[in-house]
Amino acid sequence: MTENDKQTESRILEAASEVFLEKGMDGARMQDIADRAGINKSLLHYYYRTKDHLFNTVFEKTVNQMLMRFAPVLDQDLTFEEKIRFFFHEHIDFLMNNRRLPSFLLNEINRNPERMTKLMEKIEVHKLWDTLHAQHKKELNAYNINREDFPQIMVSVAALSLFPFAGFEIVSRILEKHGTGFDEFIEKRKDFATQFVIKALKK
Amino acid sequence: MTENDKQTESRILEAASEVFLEKGMDGARMQDIADRAGINKSLLHYYYRTKDHLFNTVFEKTVNQMLMRFAPVLDQDLTFEEKIRFFFHEHIDFLMNNRRLPSFLLNEINRNPERMTKLMEKIEVHKLWDTLHAQHKKELNAYNINREDFPQIMVSVAALSLFPFAGFEIVSRILEKHGTGFDEFIEKRKDFATQFVIKALKK
DNA sequence: GTCTATAGAAGGATAGAC
DNA sequence: GTCTATCCTTCTATAGAC
Numbered sequence: 001m002t003e004n005d006k007q008t009e010s011r012i013l014e015a016a017s018e019v020f021l022e023k024g025m026d027g028a029r030m031q032d033i034a035d036r037a038g039i040n041k042s043l044l045h046y047y048y049r050t051k052d053h054l055f056n057t058v059f060e061k062t063v064n065q066m067l068m069r070f071a072p073v074l075d076q077d078l079t080f081e082e083k084i085r086f087f088f089h090e091h092i093d094f095l096m097n098n099r100r101l102p103s104f105l106l107n108e109i110n111r112n113p114e115r116m117t118k119l120m121e122k123i124e125v126h127k128l129w130d131t132l133h134a135q136h137k138k139e140l141n142a143y144n145i146n147r148e149d150f151p152q153i154m155v156s157v158a159a160l161s162l163f164p165f166a167g168f169e170i171v172s173r174i175l176e177k178h179g180t181g182f183d184e185f186i187e188k189r190k191d192f193a194t195q196f197v198i199k200a201l202k203k
Numbered sequence: 204m205t206e207n208d209k210q211t212e213s214r215i216l217e218a219a220s221e222v223f224l225e226k227g228m229d230g231a232r233m234q235d236i237a238d239r240a241g242i243n244k245s246l247l248h249y250y251y252r253t254k255d256h257l258f259n260t261v262f263e264k265t266v267n268q269m270l271m272r273f274a275p276v277l278d279q280d281l282t283f284e285e286k287i288r289f290f291f292h293e294h295i296d297f298l299m300n301n302r303r304l305p306s307f308l309l310n311e312i313n314r315n316p317e318r319m320t321k322l323m324e325k326i327e328v329h330k331l332w333d334t335l336h337a338q339h340k341k342e343l344n345a346y347n348i349n350r351e352d353f354p355q356i357m358v359s360v361a362a363l364s365l366f367p368f369a370g371f372e373i374v375s376r377i378l379e380k381h382g383t384g385f386d387e388f389i390e391k392r393k394d395f396a397t398q399f400v401i402k403a404l405k406k
Numbered sequence: 407g408t409c410t411a412t413a414g415a416a417g418g419a420t421a422g423a424c
Numbered sequence: 425g426t427c428t429a430t431c432c433t434t435c436t437a438t439a440g441a442c
């Protein structure tokens with residue numbers, strides 16, 4: 001693979017990423033991707049054979065990028081509450097730079113659930129529970145957290161940071177009416193969500 | 204309009220609703236809708252001229268149906284906490300019968316934000332605040348609820364009930380690994396979310 | 407109001423020259 | 425590796441018969 005190939009290939013991937021995130025798999029056009037990459041349509045096929053293959057490449061790359069960002073949460077030497085804070089700040093910061101990601105991922109997975117199959121190997125919620133539980137055995141006595149409710153808690157935490165972005169257009173317009181901007185709202189949200197969850201879980 | 208027209212027209216609308224919610228605007232096919240309605244493709248155009256017009260009809264009908272369901276929350280003669288409980292039970296019950304709705308609405312609005320313009324006339328968050336505040340003036344002293352944080356609270360409440368459905372395919376697969384079904388999870392969620400929010404907001 | 411047939415356009419994909 | 429030209433299918437939409 002020459003240096004030139006690499007350039008073109010990554011330009012394509014970048015352009016494809018933009019278009020797929022904006023329009024979704026069904027709404028995206030190969031012509032549009034080619035234009036943004038500054039190349040010809042047939043060159044897309046030369047590198048990625050089909051639209052489907054190009055999409056899958058973008059999809060997996062995007063998911064990996066997102067998951068990798070949060071692996072460190074567990075490794076950190078932090079108290080339980082600090083981990084919650086750390087998560088919301090990291091997660092929301094990341095989403096701020098990838099606003100369309102939540103809506104894109106949720107939607108494409110719902111339309112084509114098989115995409116979850118590969119993904120499931122990477123998401124290990126029970127390991128997350130085991131790790132957290134081991135790391136904070138004593139601390140957790142101060143909270144209402146048990147194995148049975150853990151899924152409810154996880155979904156709630158994810159919801160609180162993902163939803164504002166998934167509903168970006170709705171939320172931002174409602175905020176506008178209130179005289180607040182989305183960016184300001186999101187900046188406050190890091191602390192709000194942190195406190196919200198901690199208070200909700202504390203005994 | 205004859206009785207026959209009405210039958211066909213509503214059969215089309217029902218079929219279109221199914222297909223659009225499953226596939227989205229871009230993924231939906233007029234042929235598919237015609238087949239499900241048990242009619243010919245050109246008859247769709249006879250009734251709704253264009254795919255776009257058919258989609259808009261379905262979209263607005265769906266939104267209205269959803270909004271109407273929750274107008275009664277404010278009218279009820281309930282305490283503040285009972286209203287939160289009432290909302291989560293009603294909302295989640297409704298979504299249980301319309302699982303694809305959250306993902307569909309969020310996505311179509313993000314793809315085409317102009318759809319929000321008409322919608323905004325119907326969503327009056329500041330009125331909601333005024334009404335709630337007037338109804339529970341004394342009660343609210345026991346909670347951390349002020350006008351400034353109201354959007355954060357609203358978005359959080361919406362997130363907690365909408366997100367599990369918006370992320371249906373992800374959530375249900377993760378639950379599967381934990382040995383729980385989605386239905387069971389959702390049934391528990393009504394109370395979980397209620398308690399979660401109340402605890403988080405209480406002083 | 408409903409159907410058949412078909413126009414017309416768009417989009418994904420390939421062949422072949424350079 | 426990159427481009428031009430073009431094929432082939434799919435899809436929306438319309439014309440016209442009944």
